[in-house]
Amino acid sequence: MSTVIYWFRNDLRLLDNPAFTQACQAGTRLLPVYCHDPAGDTVTPWGFARTGAHRRHFLAATLADLAAQLTARGSTLLELDGRPQEVLSALAQRLGATRIVCEYIAAPEEQAEAAALRAAGLNVDTVWQSSLLDPSDLPFTTNRLPDMFTTFRNAVEKAAVLPPAVVPIPAVIPALPDLQEPVRIRSVLAPVEADARSAFPYQSSACAGGATAALAHLDQYFNGQLAHTYKQTRNGLIGLDYSSKFSPWLASGALSARSAYAALKEFEAEQGANDSTYWLWFELLWRDYFRFLHLKYGRKLYRANGLADPDLAAPTHHPAMFARWCRGATGEAIVDAGMRELAATGYLSNRLRQIVASYLIHDLGGDWRAGAAWFEAQLVDYDVTSNQGNWLYLAGRGTDPRGGRRFNPQKQAQDYDADGAYRALWSA
Template sequence: MKKGIVWFRNNLRVPDNEALTRALRECDDVLCVYILDTRTWNASVEAPRMGSVRAKFILESLHDLQGEIEELGGSIEFVSGRAVDEIPSLMESFGADRCYAQKEDAWEETEEERLLSNRINLILTGGKGIWEEADLPFALNDLPAVFSSFRRKVEKKMQIRSVFQSPKSIVCSWNSTTELPILTSLSFEDYPKDERAVLDFRGGAREAKKWMNQWIWERDCLKEYKETRNGLVGADYSSKLSPWLSIGCISAVEVYWEIKKYEEERVANESTYWLFFELLWREFFRFVARRYGAGIFKRHGIKDAIERATLGDPKTFKRWKEGRTPNAFVNANMIELATTGWMSNRGRQNVASYLVHDLGQDWLSGARHFEQHLIDYDPCSNYGNWMYLGGVGNDPRPNRAFNLEKQAEYYDPDETFRKLWLA
C-alpha cells in the first residue's frame, strides 16, 4: 500500500489542486497537512510579519479546507513549526514515503523545498500561477527585464491548461490528532469589522467562488472593469480576488477560465481582456521572484548596485504608517490599510511613491509594513511592485514619482474617499 502526504501551502483549495490530484492518483492512503510556519505565525515579536487581519483570513480558509477534506473522507493535521522538521516526522508516524506539495516562487519557500527534499521524497507540482517555469518560451535567466516584453512573449504563444477536477473522495486511514487553532490562541488580537471596508472578506475556497460569481456574473462588473479598476471606494471597482488568490483559495487558472466563459456567454471586450492582463502582472512578478531569489528582498533590489544605507528617519516613517503625513490622500489610504488590511491598487501606488520620492524614505521598510498589514500579501507581487516604485526593480524609468496632488484630484475629485477615511 502506497501512503503519501499532501502538504498544503498557498493552495488552500480542493478544486484545481494538482498536488492533491496527483497524490490521490498515485497513492492508496493520503493524509493532508498544513504547517503554521513559526517565522510567519508569530504575533509576539516587535514587528510581526503577519498581522491579525491576514491571520484571521487564513484561519477561515483553513477551516473551509478542513471541511471540504473531511466531507470527502480525508483528514488534515495543523502543525506549528518548520516544514523541514515537521513533515519528515509526520511521514514517519503515518508511514508515508512521499510528500506532494505545490511549488512556490519566493526565496524562503523555495529554500524550504530545497532543505526538505534533502530529507524526504518531495514531489513538487504546479498550481501557483497560470504557467510554470518549464512552460516559458525562454530560459528563466533570459526573463525579459520589463513587463511589456514579457507579456508579448508569453501571451500569444502559450497555452493555458484546463482545471484539475475536484476529487470525489479521499481515502485516509489516519485520524487527525491536532485541531485548527483560533486567532487568539495564536496571540493575535481579534479586531472589529469596519463598515467602511470595501468588502467583508471571508477566507475559503467556497467563499472565493461565491464572490467571483457575484462580481463577474450577478453584479456584472467585469464588462466595465477597465474603466472602473482605478477606483477607491466600494466592492465593485476591481475584482477583489487578490486575498483568495494570494493563498490559493482560488487559482489564477480558474479565474482565467471564468473570464473565458463570461466572454463566450455574455461579452468579450477590453475590460474582459484587462483582467487577464492584470493576472499577467502577477505571473511576471512570480518569475521575477524565481529568477532573482533573495534579491527582491534586498535594498538594492534586482539592480546591480551596492546596498545603500537606510534612508530617512523613524519619525517620518511612523507618521506615514499611521496616516499622519501632510498629504490627506496618503493618510486616507494608510488608515484604510491599518483598519481593514485592504488598499486599492491606485492607493498602493500613490502611498509607495509618496514614501520613497516625497518623503525620501526606504522602500524596503514600506514593503515590510505592507507585508504585515495587507490581507492579500504575496511576496512576489508585494516586493515586485515595491521594487518597481522604489526604482530598484523592473521599471525602465528609474524615478517613477507620482504627482500626488494630480492623482488625488483625478481619482478622488469630490474627496469621497478622503472624507470616508478621515472623517
C-alpha cells in the same frame, strides 16, 4: 501501505490543485497538513509583528473552509504548529512516510523550507501551479525572461500561449493513515471588528476566506456587467465593485488564476469581450510576470538594491517618519487616508497602494523594504512575489524601464478623489 503527506502552502483549495491531485494518486494513504510557522510571529527589523490581525483572521477562515471541504470527502486537515522542516519531519517519521507533495514556491524562504526537508532525508515533490500560464509553455525559458513586462506580454500574446485547463477536484481522496491520536481542532480567533467603510469586508460571508466564498464571488462578479466596465472603474477607491477583488483568494490559493480565467472566458463567450475583459487578462499576466521573475532572479530580488547596481546607495530607514506613515499621520491627506484604511481593514485599492508606496520611497526618502514588510503584515491579499515585485518596481530597483515611479500625491488626489469623498471617509 504507502503514506503520502500533502503539505498545503499557498494553495488552500481542492479545485484546480494539480499538486494535491498528484498526491491523491501517489499513495494508498494521504494526510493533508498545514503548518503554522512561528516565523509569522516574529518581529520584523522595522519593529512590528510580521503577520497582523487581518491576515491571521482571513487565513483562519480559509483553513476552516478547506478543512470542511476535506471532511465532507472523508479526509481531514491536520494543522501543526512549528517550522515545517521540524514538524513535518517528525510527522513523517511517526507515520513511516518518506514522501511529501506540495506546491512549488519560488521565493527564498519557501525554497529553503523544501530544501531543509530534503536534507532531512525526505522525498519532496514540488509542483508548480500558482501561475496562470505554465512556465514550460512560454516562448522562452524563464532564465531568458524579458526584463520588461510589455516585451513579455507581447511575446506571450504573439505566441498565443494559453493556460492549462482547470483540474477538477479528485473524485476520491485516499484514506487517512492511523494517526493514533485525535486531530486537534485549532481554537477560533477572536473576531476583528468590522469597519463599515471597508472595500473588502472579509468579516462578511460574501468576502470570507476560503474557496466557498471565492467561487461564489467569481459567479457573482461575472453574473452581471462588472467585467465589462472593469477598466473604467478599476482605479476606484470606495466600495466592493470598483475592482474584481479576486486578489485575497488568489493570494491564499483558495482560488486559482486558471479558475478565474476560465470564468472570464465563459463570460466573454456569452456576453462578448471588450477592453475591460482584456484588462482582467492583462493583470493576471502581471501576476504571472512577478512569479516568473522569481524563477529568473530568486534571492537577488531580496537584496537592498534588488536588481539595481550593487554600488547604489542603500535605502535609508527613518523610524519616526516611517511610524507616521504607518499611522496615516504624514500630513498628506490622500496618503494618510490610504494608510488608515489599510490598518483598519487589511485592504487597500491598487491605486492607493501605488500612491502610498511612492510617497514613502520618493517623498519621504524611506526604505522600500520597511514599506514592503508593513504591507506583508497588514494585507489580507499579501502575496510574496507580487508584493516584492511591486515595491522593487516603484523603488527603481526592479524591472521598471523608467528606473522608478513617483506618483504626485496632489495630482493623484485630484484625478481619483476630485470630490474628496475618499479623504473625508478616512479622515479619522
